[in-house]
Amino acid sequence: MSRRTPLPQFSIAPNIITDCTTGLDLTTIRIDVKAGDNSNGFVVLDEPEDLFILRNYIDFFVDKHNLKDPYSMNPTENEIKDPDKKSAIDQPRFLGVIEGFINTQYRPSRGYNPDDRRNFRIMTSQEIILDLVDMVDIELNDVAEAMMFLGYRTIIHDGKVGWLLERRIL
Numbered sequence: 001m002s003r004r005t006p007l008p009q010f011s012i013a014p015n016i017i018t019d020c021t022t023g024l025d026l027t028t029i030r031i032d033v034k035a036g037d038n039s040n041g042f043v044v045l046d047e048p049e050d051l052f053i054l055r056n057y058i059d060f061f062v063d064k065h066n067l068k069d070p071y072s073m074n075p076t077e078n079e080i081k082d083p084d085k086k087s088a089i090d091q092p093r094f095l096g097v098i099e100g101f102i103n104t105q106y107r108p109s110r111g112y113n114p115d116d117r118r119n120f121r122i123m124t125s126q127e128i129i130l131d132l133v134d135m136v137d138i139e140l141n142d143v144a145e146a147m148m149f150l151g152y153r154t155i156i157h158d159g160k161v162g163w164l165l166e167r168r169i170l
Contacts, residue, residue: 008035008050009110009153010057014065029061049156060148092145094138099150101132106165108151122155122162 011032031054092098112120125143132138147163155164 008033008053010054012057012061031058049154052156052161053153056144056148056154060145064145092149093142094136095146095149097132097136097138098128098143098146101128102147102150102152102165103168105168107168108153109164109166112155112164114157119167121165121167122157122160123165124160124162127162 011034013030013032015030033054106121109120114120125140125147128143128147129138129140152163152165154161
C-alpha cells in the first residue's frame with residue numbers, strides 16, 4: 001500500500017500576542033502543515049497515520065510547555081515561556097545518547113515509500129530502549145521526547161506503530 005499524498009510535516013509553536021488594552025501576553029498556538037515541496041496551502045490528512053502524527057505533535061507541545069488545561073481561555077493557567085529563551089532544561093533527557101545512536105545511521109524522513117525496505121525502517125521506542133539498555137536506564141517517554149525533538153515522526157505500518165527512520169546514504 002502506498003501513500004496517495006506526501007507525508008505531512010507539522011510545526012507547532014507558541015504565538016505570543018500582547019493585548020494592547022491590558023498589557024497581558026496572550027498565547028495562541030500556531031500549527032503549520034506542509035506536505036511536499038510544492039504545497040499550495042491546502043493539506044489533506046487522508047491517511048490514518050496523518051492524524052496520529054498530528055496528535056503526537058500536539059501532545060508533545062502540551063507536555064513540553066506543561067500546559068495544565070490546553071483548552072482554557074485563561075491566560076494565567078497556561079503560561080508559555082518566551083520561545084527565544086532556550087535553556088538546557090528544554091532539551092529531552094538522554095538526547096545526546098539517542099541522537100548519537102539514531103543519527104549515525106538514520107535521519108528524519110521527508111517522505112515514505114513502504115515498498116523500499118532498504119532505505120526505510122520503522123523502529124519502536126521499546127526497540128531503541130533495548131538497543132541502549134547497556135548504556136542508560138531510559139524510559140519510553142524519554143525516547144519519545146528525544147525523537148520528536150530530533151524531528152522524527154511516528155507512523156503506523158503493517159499494524160506496527162513506530163518511528164519512521166530513513167537510512168543515511170554514506
